[in-house]
Amino acid sequence: xxxxxxxxxxxxxxxxxxxxxxxxxxxxxxxxxxxxxxxxxxxxxxxxxxxxxxxxxxxxxxxxxxxxxxxxxxxxxxxxxxxxxxxxxxxxxxxxxxxxxxxxxxxxxxxxxxxxxxxxxxxxxxxxxxxxxxxxxxxxxxxxxxxxxxxxxxxxxxxxxxxxxxxxxxxxxxxxxxxxxxxxxxxxxxxxxxxxxxxxxxxxxxxxxxxxxxxxxxxxxxxxxxxxxxxxxxxxxxxxxxxxxxxxxxxxxxxxxxxxxxxxxxxxxxxxxxxxxxxxxxxxxxxxxxxxxxxxxxxxxxxxxxxxxxxxxxxxxxxxxxxxxxxxxxxxxxxxxxxxxxxxxxxxxxxxxxxxxxxxxxxxxxxxxxxxxxxxxxxxxxxxxxxxxxxxxxxxxxxxxxxxxxxxxxxxxxxxxxxxxxxxxxxxxxxxxxxxxxxxxxxxxxxxxxxxxxxxxxxxxxxxxxxxxxxxxxxxxxxxxxxxxxxxxxxxxxxxxxxxxx
Amino acid sequence: xxxxxxxxxxxxxxxxxxxxxxxxxxxxxxxxxxxxxxxxxxxxxxxxxxxxxxxxxxxxxxxxxxxxxxxxxxxxxxxxxxxxxxxxxxxxxxxxxxxxxxxxxxxxxxxxxxxxxxxxxxxxxxxxxxxxxxxxxxxx
Numbered sequence: 001x002x003x004x005x006x007x008x009x010x011x012x013x014x015x016x017x018x019x020x021x022x023x024x025x026x027x028x029x030x031x032x033x034x035x036x037x038x039x040x041x042x043x044x045x046x047x048x049x050x051x052x053x054x055x056x057x058x059x060x061x062x063x064x065x066x067x068x069x070x071x072x073x074x075x076x077x078x079x080x081x082x083x084x085x086x087x088x089x090x091x092x093x094x095x096x097x098x099x100x101x102x103x104x105x106x107x108x109x110x111x112x113x114x115x116x117x118x119x120x121x122x123x124x125x126x127x128x129x130x131x132x133x134x135x136x137x138x139x140x141x142x143x144x145x146x147x148x149x150x151x152x153x154x155x156x157x158x159x160x161x162x163x164x165x166x167x168x169x170x171x172x173x174x175x176x177x178x179x180x181x182x183x184x185x186x187x188x189x190x191x192x193x194x195x196x197x198x199x200x201x202x203x204x205x206x207x208x209x210x211x212x213x214x215x216x217x218x219x220x221x222x223x224x225x226x227x228x229x230x231x232x233x234x235x236x237x238x239x240x241x242x243x244x245x246x247x248x249x250x251x252x253x254x255x256x257x258x259x260x261x262x263x264x265x266x267x268x269x270x271x272x273x274x275x276x277x278x279x280x281x282x283x284x285x286x287x288x289x290x291x292x293x294x295x296x297x298x299x300x301x302x303x304x305x306x307x308x309x310x311x312x313x314x315x316x317x318x319x320x321x322x323x324x325x326x327x328x329x330x331x332x333x334x335x336x337x338x339x340x341x342x343x344x345x346x347x348x349x350x351x352x353x354x355x356x357x358x359x360x361x362x363x364x365x366x367x368x369x370x371x372x373x374x375x376x377x378x379x380x381x382x383x384x385x386x387x388x389x390x391x392x393x394x395x396x397x398x399x400x401x402x403x404x405x406x407x408x409x410x411x412x413x414x415x416x417x418x419x420x421x422x423x424x425x426x427x428x429x430x431x432x433x434x435x436x437x438x439x440x441x442x443x444x445x446x447x448x449x450x451x452x453x454x455x456x457x458x459x460x461x462x463x464x465x466x467x468x469x470x471x472x473x474x475x476x477x478x479x480x481x482x483x484x485x486x487x488x489x490x491x492x493x494x495x496x497x498x499x500x501x502x
Numbered sequence: 503x504x505x506x507x508x509x510x511x512x513x514x515x516x517x518x519x520x521x522x523x524x525x526x527x528x529x530x531x532x533x534x535x536x537x538x539x540x541x542x543x544x545x546x547x548x549x550x551x552x553x554x555x556x557x558x559x560x561x562x563x564x565x566x567x568x569x570x571x572x573x574x575x576x577x578x579x580x581x582x583x584x585x586x587x588x589x590x591x592x593x594x595x596x597x598x599x600x601x602x603x604x605x606x607x608x609x610x611x612x613x614x615x616x617x618x619x620x621x622x623x624x625x626x627x628x629x630x631x632x633x634x635x636x637x638x639x640x641x642x
Contacts, residue, residue: 006596010587017580020572062597 004050005059005072007043008082008121011036016114024106030097033110037090040117044079044086051079052471056478056488058127066127066489067191073127073489076475077326081124081253084330087457088245088337089117091450095341096238098446104150104236112149113242116142123250127489129180129187132254133173136218140166143247146239147231158231165227169217176210179203190489193261193482201265208263208270212255212277219251221311222280225304229288232303233296233353237344240296244303245337249329252310256325259314260479267317274315279406282308282413289420295343295353295428298420299336302379305413306332309394312410316401322476324393327468331378331386331461338375338454345447346372346428355427362429369429374455376425378462380418386461389469508557515557522550530625531618540621544628551633560640563633571634578627585619 015036022028051057057074060066074082093113100109119139126132140163148159181187183203184195196204213224220228228248232240255274263270285305292298310332313325345368346361347353362369378385381392391414398407461468478484526547533539555563589598601615 002593002595003590006590010583010596013579013583017576017583021576059595061595062599063595 002059004043004047005057005074005125006061008040008047008086009072009118009125011040011043012114012118012121015040016111016118019114020108020111023108023111026102026105029105029110033093033113034090034097036114037086037093041083041086041090044083044121047074048076048079048083051076052474056485058489067186067188070131071127071188071190071489072125073189073485074125075478075485075488076471077253077256077479078124080326080330080471080475081249082121084333085117085120085124085246085249088333088454089113089242091337091341091454092238092242092245094446095241095344095450098444099238099344100236101150107149109146109149112142112146116146116242116246118142120246120250124253127189129177129189129192133170133177136170136173136250136254139247139250140170143243146242147235149239150236158234161227162231165217165224169214172210172217173214176207176214179210180207183207188489189257189261190486194486194490196262196265204263204265205269208259209273211258211263212270212273215251215254215258216277217251218248219255219311220248220281220304220307221251221277222284222304222308223277225281225285225307228304229297229300232300233294237296237340237347240300241337241340241344244299244340245333248303248307249310249333252307252314252325252329255311256314256322256479260317260322261482261485264317264482271315271317274311275403275406278308278312278315279409280308281305281311282409286413286416286420290416290423293355295346295355295358295424296340297353298424299339299343302339302417302420303336305417306336306379308413309391309410312403312406313394313397316397316403317480318397318401319473319476319480320393320400321397322479323469323472324390324397326475327393327472328390330468330472331390331458334454334457334461335375335378335387338451338458339372339379341447341451341454342368342372342375345443345451346424348443355424358428359431360429369425371451371455372425372429374458376421377418378458380421381414382418384459384462386458386465389462389465393469393472511553511557515553519550519554522553523547526550526625530621533621534617540624541628543621544625545632547625548629548632548636551629552636555636555640560637563640564637567633571630571637574626574630575634576630578623578625578630580623581626582620582623585616585623588616 015032019029019032019036022032047057051074059072061070061072064070093110096109096113116139119135119142122135122138123132126135144159144163147162148156177187180192183199184192186192186195217224232243259271259274282305285301285303285308289298289301289305292301310325310328313321313328315321343353346358374385378387381387381390391410395407395410398404398410526543529538529546530540530543533543551563551567554566586597589600590596599615599617601613604612604614606612
């Protein structure tokens with residue numbers, strides 16, 4: 001038990017150390033990076049299987065018992081997130097071995113990717129609020145260095161916006177954590193959820209809003225998303241792909257965690273705020289995307305828009321809504337990373353992502369056009385791809401909960417997403433080529449293979465949706481049952497104590 | 503970086519730098535039960551090298567450190583990680599403290615454990631990280 005839960009953290013850290021040691025030796029670092037990513041993927045799948053079989057897994061680090069020590073907790077949501085993140089990291093690492101230049105590699109690119117994965121996995125697995133903050137910082141440091149590695153002018157500008165906004169978010173996070181500790185005297189998630197039930201609901205509401213803002217910045221929720229489109233398109237393609245897949249989703253995960261486990265005292269108020277913000281996020285994101293003329297900028301705005309769907313499922317706080325959120329996050333991480341990777345392949349021949357200067361790609365690379373359509377249609381929600389199931393779930397959950405206005409927004413945004421995807425397709429693939437000669441060199445297998453694998457996963461998530469749906473429903477069931485979480489972390493004695501107090 | 507022409511600083515550094523290094527070791531070993539530890543020890547040790555950089559020059563400080571700062575980070579984090587992984591061999595959770603008591607003469611006994619190894623790892627990593635930053639600035 002201990003090993004399955006700690007390996008998803010230890011493997012990336014060991015990998016980062018080794019990769020840093022061999023960073024100047026190209027072949028060795030490529031082999032090691034791909035091997036470590038594969039190992040991390042296997043470890044996370046094992047964790048998911050164990051959690052599905054035995055229920056919530058808990059380990060007290062250093063054998064200091066909760067709520068005093070620090071625990072790692074994996075419920076189905078955490079384990080599923082770790083697994084999907086390991087999958088897209090694997091794809092990105094394989095892709096990066098053929099993309100990243102030598103100078104970035106010898107500056108420690110691959111080591112940083114694994115530090116990032118270390119932070120992301122830590123955020124998913126921790127059962128302690130302050131540790132969540134620490135993992136966010138690990139992630140922030142790694143991502144900031146990845147963002148400015150190789151210093152190009154636009155990159156540094158985007159990096160400064162990114163780091164400034166994220167530091168602001170961290171400050172709010174830390175402040176809110178401090179207040180929460182002041183009123184409850186504990187930072188363990190399970191213990192907090194027990195104590196907060198009897199705390200003054202007005203203070204808890206204030207803290208809840210502080211957390212919503214802090215995590216909202218990380219997740220890129222309206223009106224706090226503007227840093228994201230400003231920075232995500234500047235770094236090399238594998239870095240943007242990794243960011244697009246992982247970073248904002250950690251923010252969404254944190255929102256899901258605290259707004260199902262801790263702040264459920266007054267859903268009519270706190271979750272109403274989340275719901276209206278979700279609708280605005282969907283709409284502004286997709287409108288922003290429609291106004292853009294550059295492949296990677298369009299894709300960055302779509303991240304924002306899609307975050308809205310995930311937050312909407314959470315804000316409904318119904319079993320179906322949460323299941324929709326979980327399914328949506330899983331689907332989105334795969335699709336978004338893949339779109340960014342394919343976006344890189346689209347840009348590669350011309351060296352530009354500007355739609356006006358692209359064109360005629362379908363004539364030279366018809367298969368790339370088809371490959372692009374898989375995640376693009378999935379993002380827009382065309383059956384039988386994963387996005388269809390995800391959107392259907394969100395919309396059904398919205399109708400069931402009677403949130404008609406938000407549901408209408410969700411449907412319209414789906415159509416607009418399709419429009420925006422078709423714009424890329426028309427301009428880059430279908431339109432007659434401009435005067436520039438079209439490149440016909442073969443793309444290396446290491447660039448194509450990851451995108452094909454991720455596209456296959458997208459199709460599989462849509463066609464064989466049943467097992468994933470069951471998983472999402474189970475995850476939602478766990479999220480809506482804080483008592484089970486408390487019992488798993490604090491044990492039956494604490495359970496008895498809380499019953500006595502109550 | 504041009505050397506500061508301060509004879510006072512130079513002379514003082516010759517004495518202060520070794521003292522700082524000794525003091526940092528004292529803090530490191532004292533740290534488990536009393537204020538101190540790897541982090542503060544590491545910071546003080548890197549202050550010693552910082553003074554060398556300013557009093558003499560970058561080349562001298564680099565020569566006296568003998569290894570590249572990033573190698574120290576690598577060794578430090580590796581050591582900390584290893585100290586946490588050792589208990590896992592015995593089926594204990596990651597980072598569980600394992601202790602051995604070495605009897606000394608008379609009543610005295612020395613308690614050594616994996617937390618000390620962890621602290622040494624932190625100590626090295628902090629020196630490495632601080633000096634990597636300092637040397638990078640001093641180069642400009």
